[in-house]
Amino acid sequence: MKNHLLHAALYACILTLASGCARSNFFTPTPITDAEQYERLKQTNPSDVDSVTIQAGRHYKRSGLHTFFWGKHYRDVWAAPVKVEVFDMTRTRGGLSIEKLGGGMQTTSLTLADKDGFTYALRSLDKDPLAVLPPLWRKSFVTNVLRDQTSAINPYAALVLPPMAEAAGIPHSTPQLVYVLPSDTTFGEHQDKFQDGVYLIEEKYNDEKSIPDQLTGEAKDIASSKKMLKNRFGDDDHFINQKAFAKARLFDILINDWDRHEGQWEWAVAEEGGNTIYSPIPKDRDNAFFQFDDGIIPWLFSRKWAIRKFESFDKEYKDVYALMINSQFIDARAMTELNSEDFQELARELQAALTDEVIERSVRQFPDSVHRLVGPSTVQKLKNRRDLLPEAAREFYLNLAKDALVIGTDKEDKFEVKRLNGEETSVTVYRLDDDKQVYHRVFKRSETKQITLHGLAEDDEFEVSGEVDRGIKVVIVGGRGEDKIEDTSRVRKGWSRHTIVYDTSRGNEIEFGPETKDKTTHKVKVHAFDREGF
Numbered sequence: 001m002k003n004h005l006l007h008a009a010l011y012a013c014i015l016t017l018a019s020g021c022a023r024s025n026f027f028t029p030t031p032i033t034d035a036e037q038y039e040r041l042k043q044t045n046p047s048d049v050d051s052v053t054i055q056a057g058r059h060y061k062r063s064g065l066h067t068f069f070w071g072k073h074y075r076d077v078w079a080a081p082v083k084v085e086v087f088d089m090t091r092t093r094g095g096l097s098i099e100k101l102g103g104g105m106q107t108t109s110l111t112l113a114d115k116d117g118f119t120y121a122l123r124s125l126d127k128d129p130l131a132v133l134p135p136l137w138r139k140s141f142v143t144n145v146l147r148d149q150t151s152a153i154n155p156y157a158a159l160v161l162p163p164m165a166e167a168a169g170i171p172h173s174t175p176q177l178v179y180v181l182p183s184d185t186t187f188g189e190h191q192d193k194f195q196d197g198v199y200l201i202e203e204k205y206n207d208e209k210s211i212p213d214q215l216t217g218e219a220k221d222i223a224s225s226k227k228m229l230k231n232r233f234g235d236d237d238h239f240i241n242q243k244a245f246a247k248a249r250l251f252d253i254l255i256n257d258w259d260r261h262e263g264q265w266e267w268a269v270a271e272e273g274g275n276t277i278y279s280p281i282p283k284d285r286d287n288a289f290f291q292f293d294d295g296i297i298p299w300l301f302s303r304k305w306a307i308r309k310f311e312s313f314d315k316e317y318k319d320v321y322a323l324m325i326n327s328q329f330i331d332a333r334a335m336t337e338l339n340s341e342d343f344q345e346l347a348r349e350l351q352a353a354l355t356d357e358v359i360e361r362s363v364r365q366f367p368d369s370v371h372r373l374v375g376p377s378t379v380q381k382l383k384n385r386r387d388l389l390p391e392a393a394r395e396f397y398l399n400l401a402k403d404a405l406v407i408g409t410d411k412e413d414k415f416e417v418k419r420l421n422g423e424e425t426s427v428t429v430y431r432l433d434d435d436k437q438v439y440h441r442v443f444k445r446s447e448t449k450q451i452t453l454h455g456l457a458e459d460d461e462f463e464v465s466g467e468v469d470r471g472i473k474v475v476i477v478g479g480r481g482e483d484k485i486e487d488t489s490r491v492r493k494g495w496s497r498h499t500i501v502y503d504t505s506r507g508n509e510i511e512f513g514p515e516t517k518d519k520t521t522h523k524v525k526v527h528a529f530d531r532e533g534f
Contacts, residue, residue, distance in 0.1 A: 042182050046088035050086060053081050055078070060148065071291075071294045071297075084179045087122075087178040087199065118209055119209070120201050121200075123200050127153070152290055153286060164359065172281075180197050182195045221268075222269065225266075233407065236438065253389075254389060254392075256289060258326060260327040261330065262329055265282060309322055309325040315385065317388060344394070401443070403450050404443060404451045406441075406454070410456050413461075417453070419464075424443070451474050454479060460479060462476050467489065469493045471491040474498060478502065483508045485510045488513050497515050
């Protein structure tokens with residue numbers, strides 16, 4: 001959950017005037033429910049036991065006054081007894097070997113490979129957010145708050161999603177719940193980190209050997225978001241499959257997964273008509289079904305004026321924008337072509353795919369004890385959110401459309417802007433090396449306040465034309481190279497100018513019109529554009 005919980009902890013300390021030290025024994029010594037069995041497991045080989053019963057996080061179990069102030073969350077789910085398969089390095093997935101230690105600031109993980117070189121991620125089910133804190137605070141009460149609020153996560157949510165993703169045509173992994181014995185020595189130098197722990201093991205899509213089944217025959221490789229964005233902006237024949245990404249993002253909204261930043265995606269690479277196309281592969285579903293606002297203090301944290309991104313899973317979409325905050329960077333770059341009708345079409349596709357039967361079968365993937373606790377309510381929430389998805393898609397689109405980006409490449413591009421009427425403005429982009437149209441969209445003034453064009457590099461051309469009563473503000477950022485910019489447009493009503501040009505003062509051919517606001521400068525940082533977000 002990264003640094004967002006840090007802000008919550010700070011607010012908590014102010015509100016409660018709390019002080020004191022972090023609990024050194026916050027986590028239970030073992031997830032095994034039976035003490036006698038645990039002692040036996042210390043001497044047991046992985047090949048001698050198939051499964052065990054665990055409680056993934058009974059240390060989150062609280063009652064009474066604590067839950068009144070800090071929320072009930074998924075504490076009962078964390079404490080539920082669950083039967084889990086025992087991990088065996090020599091037998092699981094046909095036998096595995098360790099490639100490298102990984103994990104973020106809260107999750108312990110390993111990359112494992114089978115005999116064919118296919119890779120898997122072994123990721124801890126429980127989290128420890130200690131590392132997100134400055135060293136000075138790690139022994140303070142703030143640590144207790146951060147650890148306790150991990151209970152807002154449903155630890156078994158990732159098990160539910162594959163059948164729904166499959167029905168919707170969205171690539172996905174299929175995680176499996178496993179337990180590593182306290183006697184397992186196959187982890188070598190890492191055994192102290194992994195013994196006596198509960199994990200999810202799932203496919204890791206990171207190279208040509210690990211293309212998802214849904215994309216077999218189409219894709220030739222896998223790229224990270226960083227590599228995808230570098231190639232998309234670096235070359236004029238690399239494109240994002242924007243409808244596929246939009247469908248995946250609407251699925252995120254449906255399941256209330258609010259943490260979908262650029263690092264949460266891999267991209268399948270395919271060749272199509274001489275172009276390279278990138279299709280999204282979601283990963284890391286830690287925050288699906290997030291439940292946070294059921295205590296007084298978390299409720300305050302999650303208000304729009306506080307930490308808005310902490311949106312809770314409910315039968316209605318209370319705040320779609322909250323589910324977009326962590327993904328703003330990648331959303332603004334990967335769905336620039338789509339209009340309102342595209343989002344409505346995708347919402348209807350998801351509605352048709354996610355039938356009652358699909359949702360009920362998916363939620364049945366919860367362990368039995370967990371299903372008894374939250375299965376029926378999860379089914380009802382998902383069905384209701386599915387039915388309301390077109391409304392959520394409309395709100396999602398309007399948030400995206402408000403400040404739109406149209407981004408060129410490091411090659412030569414031509415941007416053609418036409419003010420069609422008081423409501424509509426057309427933007428078309430051509431590749432100058434073959435004059436091929438690579439982008440077209442008609443923006444509406446009722447939806448979009450500003451369109452920003454980024455030329456990036458090389459010698460680009462920008463033309464803005466059309467006389468209208470009212471219009472959308474168009475911002476031109478020429479980029480590196482000797483650009484040609486011509487503005488003959490006019491917006492008759494209003495005092496402000498509606499075409500704003502940012503570029504260097506020298507080396508460009510610029511024809512200003514009555515609608516142009518000159519923001520040229522000698523400083524090259526005027527071209528700054530964050531391409532990769534890392």
